[in-house]
Amino acid sequence: MTDTSAGPRLLGSAEVRLLAAELDLRPTKQRGQNFVIDPNTVRRIVRESGVTGSDVVVEVGPGLGSLTLALLEVAGRVVAIELDELLAGRLPRTIAEHAPAQAERFEVVLGDAMRITEVPGPPPTALVANLPYNVSVPVLLHLLALLPSLERGLVMVQSEVADRLAARPGSKVYGVPSVKAAWYADVRRAGAIGRNVFWPAPNVDSGLVAWTRREPPATTATREQVFAVVDAAFAQRRKALRGVLRSLAPAERVDAALEQAGVPPLARGETLTVEDYVRIAEALDDQLPQDPQTPQDPQEAAG
Structure with a gap:
């Protein structure tokens, strides 16, 4: 008889391979499928x-549920989003x-x-997720924008x-990922994960990347x-x-906006904080598209 009062039984290497064999699953690089086979690793991620x-x-x-089971040891509720119909059906x-x-x-x-x-x-x-590595940045940014109720998180990425x-x-x-993530949250490295646990x-x-939600900078400009x-x-x-901001506005308008924002015209993007970008956007407000499309291409979003 199954003891329903017990905690979840986590998946190890043998269980993962058995599930994959049952499903005739061949992990694909296209979907970034690398399954965690070490219970200690998923417990560490949750901790x-x-x-x-x-x-x-x-x-x-x-995927096959390795991290999901570890989350259910602790969390009040877990909602898992899975693209692969076969995996979603078995989970x-x-x-x-x-x-x-x-x-x-x-x-x-x-x-x-x-x-x-x-x-x-x-x-x-x-x-909390082992994000598919080929789309990790756009997925993270999309969910941060979509779900303002998210207070914190930890994701495994390349x-x-x-x-x-x-x-x-x-x-x-x-x-680009650094600045856009900083719009939503305070972000920090939270450790490394070896290759042999997959x-x-x-x-x-x-x-591992951990983040804590913070209020975005106060601004009259939109996030877009x-x-x-x-x-x-x-x-x-x-x-x-x-030079590079001339793709958004005429040269004299860019120079005036940078002066208004207190940013040296010869500065490069990698030296600016998210607050600096906010001031530039405010100064260029009438030159910027009112409803531009946020890049969806993974490589573009990853900057």
Whole structure:
């Protein structure tokens, strides 16, 4: 008889491979499918995330359920967003088999995390995920924009992407992801993850990024307008702002806006804070599109 009072039984290497064999699953690089096979790693991710029993957690790309089960040990509710129909279909049974006492606190949503417009149930308070590496930045930015109820999160991404998300002005890796993430949250590196905890093992290193929501800078400009300035500033990151921002406005207008914002015209984008970009956007307000489209291409969004 199953003990429904027990905590979830986490997936190890053998269980992951058995599930994959059952589904005739061949992980694809296209969907960034690398499954965690080490219970200690998923427990570490949950511990570092700070999730508690009062949290409603959104997970993206749950795959076979390794991290999902670890989240259900702690979280009040977990909503998992899965793009792969085969994986989404198997996941509820995996939860019922490995976490029967927690199954009613779990829901899976079949869909693309970059294109969802809502999450069912109570407003989520935390995002914890092993994000698909090929789309990690646009997924993170989309969910931060979509779900203002998110208070904090911890995501696993490619190590160099983790560095870029957490970078500070002046760093060589500071760029579009750094500035846009800083609009929503205080971001920090939270550790590294070895390749041997995945199946199949990726050919890149992995890193953890933690963030805590903060109020965006007070501004009369819209977020889209600020982000348009950010995109322009890093389009040619080795060039001075007075040159690259001419894609947004005439030269004399750019010079006046930079002076008004208190930003040296020969400064480069990698030296500016998100607040600097806000002041430039305010000064260029009438020159910026009122409803520009936020880039959806993963490479473009990753800057």
